[in-house]
Amino acid sequence: MKMRDYIIRRLLLLIPVLIGISMVTFTLSHMIGDPVAAYLPGGAVTRIREQQIQQIIKAHHLDEPIYVQYWYYVNDIMHGDWGISRSDHDRPVVVSIQNYFPATFELTLVAIIVSLVMGIPIGIISATKKDKPADHATRLFSLTGISIPIFWFALLLQYTFFYQLKINKLPYLPLEGRVDDFVMISHPLKTVTGFYILDSIITGNWPVLISSLSHIILPGFALAYATLALITRMMRSSMLEVLRQDYITLAKSKGLSERVVIYKHALKNAMIPTVTVTGIAFGGLLAGAVLTETVFAWPGMGRWATGAILTDDIGAIMGFTLLIAVVYIVANLIVDLIYAALDPRIKLG
Amino acid sequence: MTGIVLVVVIIAAIVIGVGGYYYVYIPSLGKAVPNPDTIVMTEFGDVQTLDPMWNYESAGGEITERVYEHLFWYDGEKTDVSPQLAEKWEVSSDGTVWTFHLKKGVKFHDGTDFNAQAVKFSIDSMILLNDPEGPAWILAQIIKGGMRYMTSNTYGVTNQTEVDAYLAEEGVKVIDDYTVQITLDYAFTPFLASLQYVPRIISPTFVEQHGGFKPGFRNEYIHEHTCGTGPYTVVEWKPGERLVMERFDGYWGEKGKVKRVIINYVNEWGTRLLSFFAGECDSVMVNAANAFDLIEKDPWIKNQQIVTLKKGYVFRADPSNNIISGFLNPHIKPFDNIKVRLGFQYAFSWKTFIDQVYNGFAEQPTGLIPKGILGHDESLPKYTYDREKAKQLLLDAKNEGAFEDGQKITIYYNAGNENRRLGCLLLKDNIEALNVGLKIDVQELDWPSYLAKFRNHELPFAIIGWIPDYADPDNYIATYAHSEKGYYSQAIQYKNATIDELIDEAAVETDNTKRVEYYRKIQMELIRQAFYFFMSQPMNLHAERDWVRGNYYNQMLSVSGNGNLTYWTVWKEQYTDQVAIQVSTYVLVTKNR
Numbered sequence: 001m002k003m004r005d006y007i008i009r010r011l012l013l014l015i016p017v018l019i020g021i022s023m024v025t026f027t028l029s030h031m032i033g034d035p036v037a038a039y040l041p042g043g044a045v046t047r048i049r050e051q052q053i054q055q056i057i058k059a060h061h062l063d064e065p066i067y068v069q070y071w072y073y074v075n076d077i078m079h080g081d082w083g084i085s086r087s088d089h090d091r092p093v094v095v096s097i098q099n100y101f102p103a104t105f106e107l108t109l110v111a112i113i114v115s116l117v118m119g120i121p122i123g124i125i126s127a128t129k130k131d132k133p134a135d136h137a138t139r140l141f142s143l144t145g146i147s148i149p150i151f152w153f154a155l156l157l158q159y160t161f162f163y164q165l166k167i168n169k170l171p172y173l174p175l176e177g178r179v180d181d182f183v184m185i186s187h188p189l190k191t192v193t194g195f196y197i198l199d200s201i202i203t204g205n206w207p208v209l210i211s212s213l214s215h216i217i218l219p220g221f222a223l224a225y226a227t228l229a230l231i232t233r234m235m236r237s238s239m240l241e242v243l244r245q246d247y248i249t250l251a252k253s254k255g256l257s258e259r260v261v262i263y264k265h266a267l268k269n270a271m272i273p274t275v276t277v278t279g280i281a282f283g284g285l286l287a288g289a290v291l292t293e294t295v296f297a298w299p300g301m302g303r304w305a306t307g308a309i310l311t312d313d314i315g316a317i318m319g320f321t322l323l324i325a326v327v328y329i330v331a332n333l334i335v336d337l338i339y340a341a342l343d344p345r346i347k348l349g
Numbered sequence: 350m351t352g353i354v355l356v357v358v359i360i361a362a363i364v365i366g367v368g369g370y371y372y373v374y375i376p377s378l379g380k381a382v383p384n385p386d387t388i389v390m391t392e393f394g395d396v397q398t399l400d401p402m403w404n405y406e407s408a409g410g411e412i413t414e415r416v417y418e419h420l421f422w423y424d425g426e427k428t429d430v431s432p433q434l435a436e437k438w439e440v441s442s443d444g445t446v447w448t449f450h451l452k453k454g455v456k457f458h459d460g461t462d463f464n465a466q467a468v469k470f471s472i473d474s475m476i477l478l479n480d481p482e483g484p485a486w487i488l489a490q491i492i493k494g495g496m497r498y499m500t501s502n503t504y505g506v507t508n509q510t511e512v513d514a515y516l517a518e519e520g521v522k523v524i525d526d527y528t529v530q531i532t533l534d535y536a537f538t539p540f541l542a543s544l545q546y547v548p549r550i551i552s553p554t555f556v557e558q559h560g561g562f563k564p565g566f567r568n569e570y571i572h573e574h575t576c577g578t579g580p581y582t583v584v585e586w587k588p589g590e591r592l593v594m595e596r597f598d599g600y601w602g603e604k605g606k607v608k609r610v611i612i613n614y615v616n617e618w619g620t621r622l623l624s625f626f627a628g629e630c631d632s633v634m635v636n637a638a639n640a641f642d643l644i645e646k647d648p649w650i651k652n653q654q655i656v657t658l659k660k661g662y663v664f665r666a667d668p669s670n671n672i673i674s675g676f677l678n679p680h681i682k683p684f685d686n687i688k689v690r691l692g693f694q695y696a697f698s699w700k701t702f703i704d705q706v707y708n709g710f711a712e713q714p715t716g717l718i719p720k721g722i723l724g725h726d727e728s729l730p731k732y733t734y735d736r737e738k739a740k741q742l743l744l745d746a747k748n749e750g751a752f753e754d755g756q757k758i759t760i761y762y763n764a765g766n767e768n769r770r771l772g773c774l775l776l777k778d779n780i781e782a783l784n785v786g787l788k789i790d791v792q793e794l795d796w797p798s799y800l801a802k803f804r805n806h807e808l809p810f811a812i813i814g815w816i817p818d819y820a821d822p823d824n825y826i827a828t829y830a831h832s833e834k835g836y837y838s839q840a841i842q843y844k845n846a847t848i849d850e851l852i853d854e855a856a857v858e859t860d861n862t863k864r865v866e867y868y869r870k871i872q873m874e875l876i877r878q879a880f881y882f883f884m885s886q887p888m889n890l891h892a893e894r895d896w897v898r899g900n901y902y903n904q905m906l907s908v909s910g911n912g913n914l915t916y917w918t919v920w921k922e923q924y925t926d927q928v929a930i931q932v933s934t935y936v937l938v939t940k941n942r
Contacts, residue, residue: 039454053804055481089397089572089588099588155619163623176620177631181591181611182384209757297615299590310765312797 003337004011010333018322018331021076025321026070035062037312042335073318083315087307093319101323102194103178104293104300108285110220114230116278123235123274128262130240138232145229154222154295157249161218174215176297184212219296223289234277239270268342275342279335283328382896382921383628387609390913393616395589399942400572401549402475403483405907407816411612412592414906415917417549417577418811420449420468421541428721428820428905430541434463434550434578437743444536444857451527453602456612457552458575465529466931468861469521471548472531477512477564484547490834491540493532507565536857538864539821545905547818552576558779562589568701580605580917589614594916606899606920618642624923625892626659631921632900632914635664637710638767643892650709666710666888667902668720673711673814675772675882678841681809682757691878694732695739696779703885705914711885716872717825719886721904723861724822724868730876731883733836736783760810761792762887763799769812772884776810806842812884813837820905822868823856828872829881842881853854896921 003189009263036053059074076083082093097170126138145163158175165172174180178196187207192199197216202285242248243266251261290302308316339346396409404413432438437450455463476489481504489495501508522530529657555576556772560568575583580600580720585593592612596605613630615621618639625633634900635643644664648654655664661920677684677693684690703711714720715730746752760776762769770793777789794802815837817824825832831852832844847869875881891913893900899919906915 034797034804036804038802043650053481055504058502089395090567091588092912158620158623163627166627175624175627176615177590177613180388181389181593181613185585185593185609185611268921295618295620297590297613297620299587303589303616310796312795 003340006339007333010336014326014329017325020083020318021321021325022074022318023070025318026073026314027066029312029317030066031190032090035060046262082319085304085308085316085319087316088304093315097301097319097323098194100299100301100304101299102196104286104289104302105221106195106197107216107223107289107292107298107300108282110216111224111227111285111289112278112282113280114220114224115231118224119228119231120235120271120274121215123232124239124267125261126232126236126259127177127239127243138236142229142232145225148225148252149225150222150292151295153225154219154292157218157222158295173209173218176295178212178215179208180211180215180298183207221294222296223285227285230277230281231274234274235270238273239266239330242270244268245269271342272339274334275338279332282331283324286327287324358516362704377604379466380587381923385921386607386926387611388607388632388897388914388916388919388921389611389613389630390632390634390916391613391615391624392634392747392913393614393618393620393621394634395614396586396592397482399575399583399586400567401471401551401577402485403480403567403572403573404549405482405484411660411913412575412583413592415573416579416581416594417551419546419549420451420544422506422545422902423820426901426903428903430545430690430820433907435544435581438541445540445584446534446537446861447531447533447540447683448524449531451529451599455578456599457554457555457578458557458599460599461552461554463550463552463578464526466526467521467550467553468548469523469545470553470556470562471550473516474562474564475548477503477515477562477849478567478789479565480567485714487543491533491535491537491543493520493534495520496534504564505565509564512564518607533756534928538856538859539823540820542821550578552918581610582820584608584734594929601917605917607916610916610934625894628894630894631897631919632796632891633911635890636850637887637890639708639891640664640708641709650704652656663893663897663901664938665891667891668712668904669816669887669889670719670722670820670904671715671816672717672719672883673768673812673885674717674829675810675884675888676837676841677880677882678806678809678811680806680842683746683752683756684809684880686746686749687879688749689751692739692746692785693780693884694743694879695735696783697732697776697882698734698779699732699884700734702772702775705775706768707885707887710890711887714883717829717875717881717883718822718872719825722817722820722822722825724826724865725802726865726869729869729872732876732879740783740785743783747785752787755788756786757788759789759792761799761802761808762812763793763796764793766812767794772812773810774851789917801839806840808840813840817891817905820885822864823852826855826868826871827852830875837881843880845874858900896923 061069073083080094080098084090085093085096088096096117110250112255122138122141126135129135147241161173162175163172187205189196189199189205189208190203193204195211197209200206239262248261251265256265286301288302289298289300290306292298293300293302294306304316305320307313308320375890381801384440392408394408396412397406398404398409404410419433420435421430423429434452434455435449437884439448440446449468451463451465451468457463457467457710467785472488475483475485476492476495476498479485479499486499489499493657494515494517497633498511501511503511518532520532522532524530551571554561556568559570560573562568573586574596577697578601579590580597580602581594582597583592584595585591587649591614593713594612595607598604612623621630621633622639624630642650643662644656645656648656653668657664669812679685679690679692682708684693695895703709703713712720713731715727715731718724718726738850747754760773762773770791771789777791780787780789799808803811815825815828828843829835829837830843830848832838832846832849834852835843838844851867851871855864855871858864858867888927891902893914897919898921900914901914901918
């Protein structure tokens with residue numbers, strides 16, 4: 001099958017998946033308790049009069065059967081109206097996604113780059129120096145990464161690299177947020193894509209670039225650590241397995257240098273499991289950056305989605321779920337394409 | 350090798366990032382007071398809206414309260430009615446027609462003049478918007494034509510017949526440029542107090558230029574942009590991230606001291622605390638649960654004395670206007686029996702509740718009206734923890750057949766509400782320890798299910814709370830006791846014609862001594878009936894750096910409700926280390942106020 005046809009077919013598969021997901025989430029969020037709650041915040045409920053509740057019921061068709069409500073919902077989605085995010089100040093869900101998605105995507109991208117760029121070499125070193133001190137050190141490092149609670153690690157980073165450094169009048173990393181408030185006020189950033197790092201490069205806004213780079217280091221690393229550890233372990237074990245293969249022995253016996261054997265012959269094959277893990281981890285990081293975002297007051301989707309779930313904000317839950325489904329499918333499509341590039345024997349289809 | 354090159358690149362990027370950051374921002378580290386012309390406050394929660402006709406919560410209130418102004422407001426720390434944009438006023442002998450003479454020479458942030466048309470526009474559009482989440486009802490319930498409009502189906506649609514009918518009543522009438530007349534359906538003494546909260550007066554020209562006003566619909570632009578007459582104006586709002594205000598130099602009154610105010614929204618306490626200790630922000634929002642990260646525990650618990658853990662900041666605890674209460678639903682067995690209700694009141698360990706849930710930063714209220722509000726009466730009786738009495742009452746009730754031996758009562762709280770969870774568990778412990786054959790099951794419900802039970806009157810016991818809209822006892826009493834106006838009285842289906850009559854009379858009465866007498870009678874009846882628990886009047890906790898000057902506390906302001914700074918009066922001043930040491934201990938005096 002041609003690559004183009006394959007991509008189109010995979011993207012078409014999105015449609016039934018999205019219908020399925022929207023049906024399940026819609027039904028679940030509409031079956032719990034009083035559906036009016038979705039439109040009332042916890043604090044304001046005491047002020048609401050009965051006739052106002054009746055107005056809410058009417059405005060959102062809450063008195064109609066659930067399949068009719070679902071039909072209204074699908075119809076709106078088709079017309080570009082993803083509903084209102086109740087927990088996000090009644091903003092249209094589309095606007096909320098525009099506001100929060102870039103922040104999370106930027107953070108996740110940095111985290112995944114950090115974990116790949118550090119994880120792969122560390123994994124290789126660990127495998128080639130098996131049972132030597134370097135291997136023990138990396139294994140300890142990855143074990144810590146997998147077992148350490150992320151919020152605690154994040155607080156530790158803040159305490160060390162912000163607080164201790166600052167009170168001792170040393171250069172320090174910023175505590176929270178995407179960019180320094182004062183920099184943003186003195187050098188307002190024109191939004192092009194919503195990605196601060198990219199936007200500041202495009203518009204040549206260097207103070208914001210420096211500020212946003214320094215702001216992303218701690219949360220990026222906090223978020224990356226667990227994935228980094230996972231990739232290191234994955235890389236180590238698959239590299240060890242590949243190194244036992246006959247063709248490696250052959251390559252070695254041909255007199256090729258250690259470097260060429262590992263990076264030219266072994267690496268490509270050892271990468272396949274790592275790529276798989278990365279694809280899954282990417283979706284997971286995107287949907288699960290909640291703790292990191294909370295600790296670093298990072299204005300991303302994690303906080304929005306948690307708020308939505310806690311207040312049964314139907315519009316936001318649906319929008320978030322659909323978006324994550326799309327991202328997940330696309331990420332895995334890319335993983336499959338990378339497979340084919342790494343190993344020509346793998347056929348698409 | 351490529352891997353190693355990449356590692357080097359990453360490390361270089363980090364070094365450049367850190368180095369660049371340090372290089373660019375190092376000058377700010379040397380100064381004693383960081384950013385002297387900017388106040389930075391770190392808070393949790395989030396502004397819902399900046400729309401003055403819709404906003405009805407404290408995080409947004411902190412902004413709309415001062416960016417916009419009112420006809421009446423508060424003078425410093427006092428909670429009484431004090432004119433703000435009104436200068437003089439008269440009222441007809443029957444108490445229904447109010448004439449207000451307005452201040453002249455007041456400008457909106459867009460440069461237009463404040464006048465009677467702006468007052469009419471602000472009141473009418475708030476009522477005509479009729480936002481179910483908004484404060485419109487406060488005025489709609491009394492202004493002529495408002496009640497009818499509010500109860501007809503007018504939100505989310507424009508019902509032109511109803512709009513015309515409301516406007517035809519001329520409840521708000523412009524007499525001349527600086528005189529406005531408001532006609533009420535009936536005399537209502539708390540009217541002036543309610544004007545301290547709404548309307549927040551907005552420039553009609555500004556609204557007109559940005560989409561205009563359509564009855565029944567919110568204006569998206571006004572939701573995010575402000576144009577009032579106050580000393581500060583909002584220049585940037587990134588929801589959940591930050592809000593920036595700048596001083597309005599054309600302000601008619603005392604101008605703001607600092608050029609800029611930044612509010613940072615950080616939900617994680619650890620992050621807020623580090624930011625505060627490191628001097629990144631000037632004040633920080635504190636919960637009772639976190640208070641002992643700022644002050645020492647023992648001196649507070651034992652002597653109610655505040656000793657800060659570090660130098661360089663001030664910590665205050667002041668009484669709030671918030672009343673946390675509970676109800677026993679008299680329509681659910683066995684709470685239809687007054688002896689059971691009384692038994693529960695005497696069995697509840699009030700002090701444990703306050704010490705455990707609020708770390709001692711609260712008081713058991715006397716009656717329903719909190720300290721600092723007209724009608725508060727220290728001489729009212731309070732239920733105290735009395736095990737023997739409780740046991741006797743419950744056994745008597747059992748003999749009367751109020752409940753059977755081994756009967757189980759299920760009580761609920763909504764998931765995530767820690768105070769309610771602790772309150773329910775404490776009640777369970779207290780009752781089961783009496784061994785009278787009553788078992789209590791505590792169950793967690795998600796918010797929609799909890800709300801459904803609440804609306805269907807199915808909660809036997811619930812912890813509730815009330816923060817008043819305006820500084821008048823009517824706002825508390827009617828809510829808890831009036832069969833038609835009261836939210837909580839309707840929740841437990843409490844109907845008492847005599848009480849209704851007393852509340853209505855008290856709302857018309859202009860003599861404060863007589864009003865206090867009415868409210869005493871009503872509160873006595875509520876206490877006697879024992880279906881409300883008056884559990885706590887929590888304190889507002891507040892921490893600010895010692896370089897902040899000029900902050901004050903007013904019990905009625907939602908800004909202080911958040912424990913934050915009155916940003917329109919504060920400034921920062923250079924300090925020396927010696928001064929910082931001197932202010933490090935702050936002894937609480939408010940407790941006995």
